[in-house]
Amino acid sequence: MKKNILIIGAGAVGSVVAHKCAQSSEYFSSVYMGSRSIDKCKKIISSIKNKNYPYKNSFNIQPLSIDAYDTQAIVDSIHTHNIDIVINVCTAFVNKSILDACIDTGAAYIDTAVHEDYDVMNAPFPWYENHEWKKRDICKAKGITAILGCGFDPGVVNAYCAYAQEFEFDDINSIDIMDVNDGDHGRFFSTNFDPEINLREIIEDAGCLEDGEWKDYPHHSRSMAYDFPIVGEKQIYLMGHDEVHSLAVNIKGVKDVRFWMGFDDHYLNCLNVFKNVGLLNIEKVTTADGVEVVPLHVLKACLPDPASLAATYTGKTCIATLIKGTKDNQPKEMIIYNICDHEETYSDVDSQAIAFTAGVPPVAAAILIAKGDWDVKQMKNVEELQSKPFLKELDKMGISTQVTTLSEKESELISA
């Protein structure tokens, strides 16, 4: 049966989600593009109309004004429009209010990032247990399908680990998720998604699992060079990231789980300057005119809108998961990765590759809920679900998966 979808969040990722829903009209009938700013929703819908995707019968997409902090408003919208699945690609500050609305109404829930409290930097470990996992019992009791962290990272990389666990390894010892963007947006400085979320996360402590224990390092204090397929050698830095926590719990026996992101020197110089002058602070300051503003918000207002980068973005992203363990009592190492091209994703859905890789997976998840494969009636992180149908669906939608078993030499990890 075709499903009605409510997308919340009309940023760069929301736009990809909406486009991909429109391309998947065999599974969806009514799609509501919801945001506090209805203008942003309308803009996305007009981009979709220009694409002239061939709709299967009775598909429609409409804008919806919605306040994602307001659980009751979301509950009302779900009832009014008979929503089956809510795809939350809004800021991570609103996960709780949207999840509560789904639990209240029985709608399925999909998000792409762990909940964050606005006032809390360096949220204490264990991250998913702070909010989402507290709702696991009630989801199970009420038969709510809630899929957490289903973007690319977290999301697809979690599925890589599930795939490796099921089909490639007897035991997994270590997981290194490595995310690099070899693209060029042609701007002096820009974040690739919401500057507020992005600049916060990269100056937070880098939490990871090492030798079976949770450890925290200062941001950008550990880095290494890694030679990636296609995009070549990149300098990557240890960061805290949602999936490090869930994989540390859900991949049995794993000792090391780390997340690394690529940054070039220019990006880090800019970041340091912003930090030095206090532009990354989230505490309000009072201006000479007596207006209270958050410095990070002023910086965000000055920086390019990530959605505006797409038209001129060139180059590729590479998000890889390096997995080490044993198979048939032999050591084994493999890298599972995706290469995504900014120009190709723009011609497909008017978006750059970073928004694309984050926005396609939640639609694949919605399709799998519609098909039944992932209609699990409980709360799950992606690595707890069947990986193969997910990877297959992603492949059809423009995200292919490469799997390479590494010889000993190739897999050498140069730690700095």
Place this chain on the structure above:
Amino acid sequence: MKKIIIIGAGGVGHVVAHKCAQLAEVFPEILLASRTESKCVDIAKHVKQQYGRTIKTAQVDADDVSDLVRLFDNYKPFMVINVALPYQDLTIMDACLEMGVHYLDTANYEPLDTAKFEYKWQWAYQERFKQAGLMALLGSGFDPGATNMFTAFAAKHYFDEIHELDIIDVNGGDHGYPFATNFNPEINIREVTAECRHWENDKFITTPAMSEMQSFTCPDEVGTYNIYRMYHEELESLTKHYPSLKKAQFWMSFGDSYLKHLEILGNVGMTSIEPVKFNGQDIVPIQFLKQLLPDPASLGPSTHGKTCIGCWVRGIKDGKKTTVYIYNVKDHQDCFREVKSQGISYTTGVPTMIGAKMMMTGVWQQPGVWNIEQMDPDPFMADLNEYGLPFQVIENPDFKLV
């Protein structure tokens, strides 16, 4: 008794008020005026504590000639020291003409809407000041000011003819912050983004901003710094008054970190004067940035190190080529101990007081509009030694500069 009005209660106004207050016999009555009178009151309180002298304060809008005339009419000063904004030079000069008040400033007039330093606006007042029997002394800070005097002093005592001049302004101070500006960040930013002009073969040559850089080792172990060629207003008056100059350049030191911060902040739009909107609030990025940065006036206690500003002059004496370097080195902490101010404000404010002293005592008293190098440098130079900015002379220095 000759009375004086100081207009401007920023960092330089603070120093000028203190230095004038130190010389009761020259400046028996002082009034400090500014748009924000509370800033004047704070300075006056500190002067009272330090020297036991009362200086008056007043509110004035220096953009408004009639308001200035009202103030001058009430107080009846002999002269006014203008250490307000360069946009306000002409309104203050107009008020001086109207009320018969002598005038002194430290920076040449700039129209608010075009960032162009030019003396032509003020030079146009020459006849009117002459006819009124009033003196206007232009550019009596450090640079312009002391640097013009160094040049005039060199020309008078060491050369028959001067041919080449390099003014080198090094601030070797460290305020301990990753990034802070010594004065208004907006003006700092304009400084490093403005095209460079230097004098060569009878004309000004324009080159891209910050495109010429070299390393300079200061004397007296101040250190080695990267200095960048840029335009500075004294080049215009010095090349006019010393037509024998074939080449004249101005250099200023900037640290790598300072330039990196400015470049990045400028490129992301944080130094823009165009408002941005966030959640319906209009915010002007440069003003917001100013808010986040340390208040320049607060840098005094934490600033360590020295300034070294001087003129390297080449020319002919008795038919032979000769060179001389005249300079001052000042320790930021010495300035702070003396008047609770960092060295940048101090080195500007002391020559301001000395210029005013020359006029008050009649040592320099000549109707018309004058750049400071048109005055006899000797008494001014003697006072630099006396009042906190002693100069040094190195003959035939071993500089290898472009």
